[in-house]
Amino acid sequence: MPLTLVRASSPRWGNAQKTFLIIDCEWEQMPHLGLMGFAAAPTDPEPHGRQVFERALDGEFGVIREYEPPALPAA
Helix, strand or coil: CCCCEEEEEEEEECCCCCCCEEEEEEECCCHHHCCEEEEECCCCCCHHHHHHHHHHHCCCCCCCECCCCCCCCCC
8 A cells, every 4th residue: 555655854774784764754644653763765565665765865854864773782
């Protein structure tokens, strides 16, 4: 089911290889969820995933932040 993007912000690379982005997105079909992290890739099987990825690369949602690995838990 294609989703309709309402707004998006805070794009960041999802891995060190820069093969996908995490973007905070709000979707028309799920307004009650508000902004939530969405993984977008050029190979996404859904058209909206590929479109959001391209729009982010074009700078529409702001500067793409570099990948930040998750913090390791304290020992």
